[in-house]
Amino acid sequence: MSASSDRGIWRVFRQEVRQIASRRALFVLLVPYPLLLLFVLTATFHQEVPTGLPVAVVDQDGSTMSRQIVRMIDETPDLAVVAKLPDLSEARKALVSNEVYGIVMIPPEMERDLLASKRPEIVVFHNSQMLTVGGIVARAAGAALGSFAAGVSIELRESQGQTAEEAEAGVNPIPVRQSPLFNPALDYTQFLLASSMPSVLQIFICASAVLAISRERRDRGGMARFVADGGCAWRALIGKLAPYGMIYLVMLWGADAIVFGYFGAPFRGDPVLYLLCSLLFVSACLSLGAFLGLVSESPLIGLGYAGILTAPAFGFVGISFPRMAMNGFALAWGAALPLTPYLQLRIDQAVRGADAAMSLPALGWLVALWGLYGGLALLLVRRQARPHEISAGELSG
Amino acid sequence: MTVLFRAMWTAFRRLLADKAARATMLLSIILYSGIYPQPYVSEVVRDVPVAVVDQDGSSASRDLIRRIDATDSVAVVAALPTLPDAQALFFAREVSGGVVIPPDFERELLDGNPSPIAVYGDAGYFLIYSAISTAVSSAAGDLGAEVQYERLTAAGVDPGVAMAMVSPVAISSIALFNPQGGYASYVVPAAFVLILQQTLLMGIGVLHAGRRADRWIDAIAAPLVYILLYGLWIAVTQILLPFAYGIERLGSWEQLYALAIPFLLAVTALGFVMAQLAPSREAMVFTLVVMGVPLFFISGISWPVESMPKPLWAIAALIPSTTAITAFVRVDQMGSGLAAVSGTIVWQLVLAAGYTLAALLLRARGRPLRACPPEVRSR
Known part of the structure; x- marks a missing residue:
């Protein structure tokens, strides 16, 4: 350590890059592996909307009428009639075997009852244990039956002397014009893929930071050497974590390039603000990982903490199940994770194109998490770099 | 037989002595049982x-x-x-x-x-x-x-x-199973199958990755201990937890275990294969901790298998959870009986046999990567 020019962020950064490059297993976990998982997620949701369920x-x-109903259900793009079964118990067997997600039951004498104005009942059974798929089936089958009923209703009205126009209006007196904003096709890539990719990356970022920091704590005096290399604690931390930050920023943008580029969702936000948010997110996750690495006595324990905090994060962010329906504990847990404000900001500033002012609370929240975890990590690095406290720090974990 | 019991006791003590293994195979499941269902306890979105x-x-x-x-x-x-x-x-x-x-x-x-x-x-x-x-x-x-x-x-x-x-026809929509359309009922039983798989694999990684091969008797005793321990966790997460959170169960416990035991065999065997391939314990845990979300989606519980690329799903089926998650849900939540999941049970047994064979071959090849730390070796 001769010249001061040989210290600082750059020195620690170069050392870290050399570490990554020289350890094949580490490199595989940092670059090809996240790419593989992003690819798997993208391939899973590649169809965008489930069809032919x-x-x-x-x-x-x-x-004749019941056959017409079956035809109309089969012609619905969401559905495919794969089995015509004699009774409900057979159909139920197919449903519990996951061969079908729903059953349409047309009762005996349906046509006769219908013509006699006796309002026969047609039942759609759907598998609500598979909530999303069951919901799609129920909605699609309901819509097909609804248009069958509308057709019958129009014929009945015309037979009662109404004009075609009157009959048409009478069938649907209050048409509801649906506007599914920002995702007009109800596309699952915009819903699940777009939010699950950052969730996976959050785990990667935290776990990588845990491993990186733990390496400096392996031997006595390691942390003091680390801080000396960096010149001071914060320079050392930045230099250490920057390589990971760069790798995962590119991955995060790559993930959104898949959503906005490959799947062609319109990007409505402010690119500068979006880039700022993603940078903040990656920094906050790295700080959280560093903090966890510094409080745990071994890399394995640190990975364990990171896993318990971040692996279930997707459930807490409020995309699949909304935060408004969560209890206080779940809200607080979600609020402690950088992913929660980040996904809100991502939706505001990439999908909705909201005013920057609208995003200030979430932005402040993300900055606060970054400051909190980063500040704690900095304090711990300083403390553990003091020669007389190394052993105590290691013991207390 | 007493030799085996003694070896099992040693394997169990070894698990308890390792803080990381204890955290993975005991503490984390208790923590997850408390934390994971929290977002969904209200079940449905109101107002x-x-x-x-x-x-x-x-x-x-x-x-x-x-x-x-x-x-x-x-x-x-x-x-x-x-x-x-x-x-x-x-x-x-x-x-x-x-x-x-x-x-x-x-x-x-x-x-x-x-x-x-x-x-x-x-x-x-x-x-x-x-x-x-x-x-x-x-x-x-x-x-x-x-x-x-x-x-x-x-x-x-x-x-x-x-x-x-x-309204010429009355159109009724009836939800079979999970009648209120509850989110916890849908996601919690499925997620815990995955949580058990991941923590079991990680625990095996923590205890065995990068370690010199044990004596033969230990190689039999350790997997037995993990399967017994996780047999207990199956009861906790698939019977006790649904009870605690008011999630309906229609299957019997015998049916549950008829599926769970082949599943645990497959996961344990896979764990030993991974442990012998992993360059280090950290690498194995890292690999597993990021995998959860993709594995959940690929199981078909929230996104239909019919809409996934077939080759992708076929490769993913090599991981036990891919086919097991919906099978557990069918047996437990839908009361399907065993006939409806017989294919999955057979497949889990095939995986168990295949991975056991692979683990034995890898073991025979022998690859001492790192000496056991002394505290783990001592009995």
Whole structure:
């Protein structure tokens, strides 16, 4: 350590890059592996909207009309009639075997009852244990039956002397114009893929920072040497974590490039603000990981903490199940993770194109998490670099 | 036999002596049992806040708003004069959606003309959007049907015929299993299958990755101990936990274990294969900790298997959870019986046999990577 020019951020940064490059296993975990997982997620949701979901029909009527109903259900793009079964118990067997996600049950004498104005009942059974798929099946089958009923209703009205126009209006007196904002096709890539990729990356970032920091704590005096290399604690930390920050920033942007580029969702936000938010997110996650690495006595324990905090994070962010329906504990847990404000900011500043002012609370929240975890990490590095406290720090963990 | 029991006791003590293994295979499951279900304990979304823009101000429009507000899923929290006002509240995240009732809504409705309304919501949040959309559609449908029925009967149509004209067939939608459409009931039982798999694999990684091979008797005893321990965790997470969170169970415990034991065999064997391939304990834990979310989606519980690329799913099926998650849910939550999951049971046994063979071959090849730390070696 001769010249001061040989210290500082740059020195620690170069050392870290050399470490990554020289350890093949570490490199594989940092670069090809996250790419593989992002690819797996993208491939999983590649179809964007589920189509041709298998359903069974139990047609106990066997009339012209019931066959028409079956045809209309089969023609719905969301559904495919894969089985025509004689009774409900057979259909139920197919449902619990996951061969079908729903059952359409047409009762005997349906056509006759319908013509006699007796309002026969058609039942759609859907598997609500598979909530999303069951919901799609119920909605799609309901819509197909609804248009069948509308057709019948129009014929009935016309037979009662109404004009075609009157009949048309009478069938649907209050049409509801649906505006699914920012995701008009109800596309799952915009919903699950776009939010699950940052969730996976949050785990990667925290776990990488844990491993990086733990390496300096392996031997006595390691932390003092580390701080000396950096010139001071914060320079050392930045130099150490910057290589990971760069890798994961590119991955995070790559993930959004898949959503906005490959799947063609319109990017409505302010690019500068978006880049700032992603930089803050990665920094906050690195700080959290560093903090966890510094409080745990071994890299394995640190990885364990990171896993318990971040692995279930996707459930707490409020995309799949909204935060407004969560209890206080879940809200607080989610609030402690950088992912929660980041995904809110990402939606504001990439998807919705909201006014920057609207995003200030979430931005402040993310900055506060970064400051909190970064500040704690800095304090711990300083303390553990003091020669007389190294052993005490190691013991107390 | 006593030799085996002694070896098992040693393996169990070794697990308890290693802090990281204890944290992974004991503490984390208790923690996850408390933490993981928390977001979903309310099960369903109620009273999603929406704003209304009532440009008509008639008794019919007020009736419609009252009906929307009366639904379980939506609450009308703001009445605003213009659409931009509603948009401002939406972007500030104070409301999740809006309903616009145009001028002349009532007149058009009573004249028998189509009288449309508009509903807005962020479709990036599926549950919220579907709550709003369903509530508004059903309120509008009910009001429209009533107005129609009154018009027809007032014109002298027989009430029964009028009813049939408005709605010629009754369409019922019945949820089989999880009847209230609860989110915890849907996600918690499935997620814990994955949590058990991941923590078991990690625990094996912590205790065995990068370690010199044990004596033969230890190589049999250790997996047995983990399977017994996780057999206990199966009862905790698949029987006790659903009970604690009010999640319905239709399957019997015998059926549960008929599936769980092959699953645990497959996971344990996979764990030993991974442990012998992993360059270090840290690398194995790192690999596993980031895998959860993709593995959950690929299991088909939330996104249909039919919509995934076949080759991807076929490769993923080499991981036990891919086929096991829905099988557990079918047996436990849907009461499917064992016949409906026999294919999965056989597949788990095939995986168990395949991975056991692979682990034995790798072991025979022998690859001492790192000496055991002394504290683990001591008995």
